[in-house]
Amino acid sequence: MNALMIKGLLFAAVLIGATIAVVKSMNIDLSDPINLITMIGAVAIAVLTVGVSIKYINQMKTDKAEGELADENWDGIGEYKNELPAGWAYSFLGTLIWAVWYWFVGYPLNAFSQIGQYNEEVLAYNEKFEEVHKNATPEILKEMGESIFLVQCAPCHGETGDGLSGKAQDFTAGRESKEQVLDIIKNGSDQLKYPMGAMPGGMAQGADAEAIAEYVAGGMKGEQPASFGVCAGCHGADGKGNGGTAPNIVEYDQTLVEHVLENGRKGAIGIMPSFKGRLTPVQQKALATYLGSLK
Amino acid sequence: MFHWLEKNPFFFAVGVFIVIAFAGLIEILPNFAEASRPVVGLKPRTVLELAGKNIYMKDQCIACHSQLIRPFKSETDRYGQVSLSGEYAYDRPFLWGSKRTGPDLHRVGNYRTTDWHENHMWDPTSVVPQSIMPAYKHMFTNIADIETAYAEAVTVKKVFNTPYDQPNGTKLGTWEEAQKAALEEAKKITADMKNKDVKDAVANGQIPEIVAMIAYLNALK
Structure with missing residues (x-):
């Protein structure tokens, strides 16, 4: 020792x-x-x-250099002809094989993509969302509808849905105001793309139009004016739109909300842009539930 | 050759630099060219929209608003589809921004309208009660600088080959044509506006800043 x-x-x-x-x-x-x-x-x-x-x-103290020198010589420094160290050589071969795999498979097919990761996350989330809320209760739908309303709708319609003193549709005052009904009777409408098709302008005039507007704006209560017959042909005698073939003019039902979100609307008050593709079917249903609860 | 390089460290360093730089270029350049290519259907902005963009820069909207939607669900739920680099191909400069005191505006044209912007620019709290955005009433009286916007459009068309005056694209034309087109576009916007002074100014052939601004915001889709 x-x-x-x-x-x-x-x-x-x-x-x-x-x-x-x-x-x-x-x-x-x-x-x-x-x-x-x-x-x-x-x-x-x-x-x-x-x-x-x-x-x-x-080893440094006792070892002697030995072996066959290579012909190459660098400023007097020579090099022995040694076998390649096995570990190094196999790693080198392995790297060559890995490089071929990476070039043709690893990089082009397995590379990380931020957008890809985002798409997967959104798909998974939406699937789970639809699954969880497949049979949502009206309470949950109303709550969901309110939070959607606050983010997407409140900037124009106001946080309480009052339309910010006439800047947008007032959801708390019923369906349409008298001016809006008169405007539609005068100009017609084919923006909402209901199966019934376009409503031509000027279907009622003067006192008839006034009477209809008064009646519709009042929520269709009381005695129906005789002139309403021309409206009932498409919107139904009860104004509910004949089961979704024409717009409901009494209340905000799900079909109406879906059609307005899909197509947007330009009327007497102003323009609402289309929200196509921004809400899922469950969210649209939730929004309709919430709007129905506002009046 | 290699013996010579090993005896000349300077040229050896130059050689190493060239080899590494070349490898870098063939990795970076194709990716860069791909990402900066305009997305299909992208059109350069009209003169009126460019004037609006200049007002956006002049009044420093970028200090509080970004124009870049990141790939997160919370963001795309609120602002719309993820932003792609090719969408900014004709924006010189692009206005990504890095601060969101206010919301992102990259697709604001999809969910806000002319009348909303009119109310909001005049008095933000009238539509968003908790808003801390200042009112921009001066935009309703200041006249937009259409001439500079036109000059910039002509410059980017000549220098960067921005595709103005292509079939089915944005028309630029001569200064007189561009002036007329901008006024036509402005009239379409004021048809949806309520402010009388602005309507009168446009009817008299002048374009207030607010009209150009709304044209630009509506074009952000």
Whole structure:
């Protein structure tokens, strides 16, 4: 045993001693397997560090260079003709094979895409959303409708749905105002794309139109004016739109909300843009439920 | 050759630089060219919209509003489809912005209308009660700088080959034609507006800033 070995063992003993001292002072519980394994690891590192250092220091002291020199010579520095180290050579071959795979498969087919990840997330979310709310109760639909309304509709229709003093449709005052009904009777409408098709302008005039407008704006209560017959042909005698073939002119039903969201609308008050594709069917239903609860 | 390089570290460094730079270029350039290509159907902005864009820059809308929708569900639910780099191909400069005190505006033309902008620019709290956005009443009286907008459009057409005056594209034409077209476009917008002074100004052949601004905002889709 030479002096170097003794010094090395002493150094390792100091390292291990210091480790044990720290463990003791911190009251670490060595019956916990994680702590024990960590402790063994610390001792192993100390022993390996000293052992490997001693091996190479000894080798530097005693080793002689030998073997066949290559013809190449760089400023007097030569190079031995050695075999390639096996580990290095196999890694190099492995890298070549991996490169071919990466070039043709890895990069083009498996590469990360931010938009792809986004699409997957949205698809998964929407599926779950439709699943959870397939049979949503009216209370849940109303709550959902309110939060959609606050984000998407409130900037124009106001947070309470009052249309901000005439800047947009007032959902709290019933279906249409007298001016709106008169405007539609005068100009007709074919914006909402109901199966019944376009409504021509001027189907009623003067006092008849006034009477109809008064009656419709009042929520179709009381005695029906005789002139309403011309409206009833498409909108139904009860004004509910004949089961979805023409717009409901008494209340906001789901069909009406869907048609307005899909096509937008330009009327006596102003323009509403189309919200096509921005809400799922469940969300549209929720919005209709909420609007129905406002009046 | 290699022995010579090994004895001349400077030229060796130059060689290494060229090899690495070449590898970088063939990786970066094709991707860059692909991403900056205009999306299908993209048209350069009209002169009136460009004038509106200049007002957007002049009044520093970008300080509070971004124009870039990121690929997160929370964002696309509120603002619409994710922004693609090719959509900004003709914007010089693009106005991505980096601060959102107000909402993103990249697709505001899809869900706000002329009359809404009119109310909102005159008095933001009249439509959004909690809004902290200042009113922009001066836009209703200031006259938009159509001439500069036209000059910029002509410049980008000549220098960057921005496709104005293509079949089915945005028409630019001569200064007189462009002036007339801008006024026509402005009249279509004022038809949906209520402010009398603005309507009168357009009827008299002048275009207030608010009209150009609304033209630009409506074109953000």
